[in-house]
Amino acid sequence: MATSNPLSHVVQHAIKTTELGGQPFTVMSDQISMILLAGFLLVLVLPRSLKRKQAEGLEALVPSGFGNGIEAICTYFRDEIAKPNLGEYTDRFIKYIWTVFFFILTLNLLGLVPISAITSILPHSWNVPHLGGTATANIWTTATMAVLTLFMMIFNGLRLAPRDFIAHLCPGPLWLAPLLVPLEIVGFAAKTFALSVRLFANMLAGHILLAVLVGFVLSAGAGSTGLGFAIAVPVVAGAVAITFLELLVAFVQAFIFTFLTVMFIAQSIIFHHVDDAHGEAHA
Amino acid sequence: MVGKTALKALLTLVVIGLLCVPATPAAATSSTQEQLVEAEGGSESNLFAGDLGNAVWTLVIFLLAVVLLGKFAWGPLLSTLQERESFIRDSLAQARDDREAAQARLAEYTSKLDEARAEATAIVEEGRRDAEAVHGKIEQEAREEGERMIERAKREIEVAKKTAIRELYEHSATLATEVAARLLKREVSAADHERLIAEAIEQLDQQDLN
Numbered sequence: 109m110a111t112s113n114p115l116s117h118v119v120q121h122a123i124k125t126t127e128l129g130g131q132p133f134t135v136m137s138d139q140i141s142m143i144l145l146a147g148f149l150l151v152l153v154l155p156r157s158l159k160r161k162q163a164e165g166l167e168a169l170v171p172s173g174f175g176n177g178i179e180a181i182c183t184y185f186r187d188e189i190a191k192p193n194l195g196e197y198t199d200r201f202i203k204y205i206w207t208v209f210f211f212i213l214t215l216n217l218l219g220l221v222p223i224s225a226i227t228s229i230l231p232h233s234w235n236v237p238h239l240g241g242t243a244t245a246n247i248w249t250t251a252t253m254a255v256l257t258l259f260m261m262i263f264n265g266l267r268l269a270p271r272d273f274i275a276h277l278c279p280g281p282l283w284l285a286p287l288l289v290p291l292e293i294v295g296f297a298a299k300t301f302a303l304s305v306r307l308f309a310n311m312l313a314g315h316i317l318l319a320v321l322v323g324f325v326l327s328a329g330a331g332s333t334g335l336g337f338a339i340a341v342p343v344v345a346g347a348v349a350i351t352f353l354e355l356l357v358a359f360v361q362a363f364i365f366t367f368l369t370v371m372f373i374a375q376s377i378i379f380h381h382v383d384d385a386h387g388e389a390h391a
Numbered sequence: 392m393v394g395k396t397a398l399k400a401l402l403t404l405v406v407i408g409l410l411c412v413p414a415t416p417a418a419a420t421s422s423t424q425e426q427l428v429e430a431e432g433g434s435e436s437n438l439f440a441g442d443l444g445n446a447v448w449t450l451v452i453f454l455l456a457v458v459l460l461g462k463f464a465w466g467p468l469l470s471t472l473q474e475r476e477s478f479i480r481d482s483l484a485q486a487r488d489d490r491e492a493a494q495a496r497l498a499e500y501t502s503k504l505d506e507a508r509a510e511a512t513a514i515v516e517e518g519r520r521d522a523e524a525v526h527g528k529i530e531q532e533a534r535e536e537g538e539r540m541i542e543r544a545k546r547e548i549e550v551a552k553k554t555a556i557r558e559l560y561e562h563s564a565t566l567a568t569e570v571a572a573r574l575l576k577r578e579v580s581a582a583d584h585e586r587l588i589a590e591a592i593e594q595l596d597q598q599d600l601n
């Protein structure tokens with residue numbers, strides 16, 4: 109199906125839609141099922157793997173097994189990313205930060221599992237819907253996450269350092285305020301926009317590339333079966349290589365999103381009252 | 392195991408859920424089917440396919456994940472990390488204190504050792520001085536003793552010499568008297584005899600004194 113259009117493999121396929129206030133509202137789709145699956149996996153796997161088997165004395169402080177890997181990632185985020193930026197507020201936000209990373213990472217990685225390709229082999233009479241897909245290749249999903257970051261910035265800025273936060277909407281002299289305040293507000297929007305598009309585009313692009321590569325085989329096979337097989341060899345090799353790259357991208361993009369979220373939150377709540385630092389922060 | 396059972400149950404639920412999903416479009420009315428086809432057709436080339444439904448699902452599931460993971464995964468992890476941090480900090484502080492104590496003790500022992508060495512040197516020095524004093528005293532005494540002995544010996548020799556000379560004079564005087572008496576053929580009286588000897592000794596003494 110849809111051999112002609114590689115995009116059909118990467119975009120959302122609605123399973124059930126309805127209307128809400130005149131607007132279309134997707135109740136269930138292949139990508140939403142992946143978000144659900146990711147949520148289940150996270151809640152099932154992480155607490156179990158982080159539990160200490162023999163929690164007595166010093167033994168309770170020593171990580172082991174799969175949880176060791178999770179803990180290494182968490183420790184890295186806490187010590188290397190959060191603490192240098194958030195300082196004393198680290199442990200207040202670290203749970204949110206860890207969740208952002210593992211949520212996006214799980215969605216990215218689940219997107220690499222070719223569930224839709226497997227289910228499409230099943231007989232049509234089973235009427236299996238288009239399942240699988242990359243939830244983070246949906247701008248609505250990434251934008252939701254980015255808006256959450258924006259919310260964290262503004263809410264915590266107003267909660268933890270209200271005076272500084274509002275004062276920094278006009279970082280220059282007061283007479284420049286009519287120019288600077290709208291600029292700062294546009295800055296918030298730009299950060300959010302960039303955050304959502306970066307993740308969305310990165311996850312989408314790799315999958316489109318893979319779909320295009322595999323599409324070569326099908327279009328060549330449409331002419332002659334032999335040509336199709338001949339094309340398949342380099343294409344599959346290339347697709348494997350791209351998939352490894354995608355694996356890397358899945359981690360890197362989850363990391364970047366989390367890293368920038370930390371940065372943005374830190375910029376909203378930590379204000380250095382030294383002129384140099386002030387200049388640097390807004391350079 | 393409870394965990395394994397829960398895992399199995401949840402996986403079963405997921406599978407059942409996925410199996411139930413196809414039933415929805417299959418059982419759907421023709422209008423929904425049309426809608427679906429339309430939606431699929433519409434999204435075929437639309438990279439930005441999606442609507443508020445995606446946002447709501449994302450928000451709900453993510454926030455649930457934040458709450459559940461925060462309670463069951465991150466909470467214990469964070470407390471473990473904090474415990475470990477405080478443990479390391481305490482251990483380091485303990486180690487620093489121990490090292491400082493050890494250094495203080497080392498300094499104390501070093502100074503004590505120095506004191507002891509100085510004391511030992513002083514004792515040896517004193518001993519040597521005492522020994523030298525004793526040595527000098529003994530030598531001095533021995534020398535004085537020797538001199539005294541020599542002095543006494545000289546005096547004794549002097550006395551013995553005088554005695555011997557007197558005896559010799561007495562004997563010579565006796566002999567001379569006897570010889571003179573024999574020459575004079577007469578007996579010198581005992582009183583004369585003694586007077587002559589006394590005179591002779593007196594002369595001798597005078598000679599000696601001169």
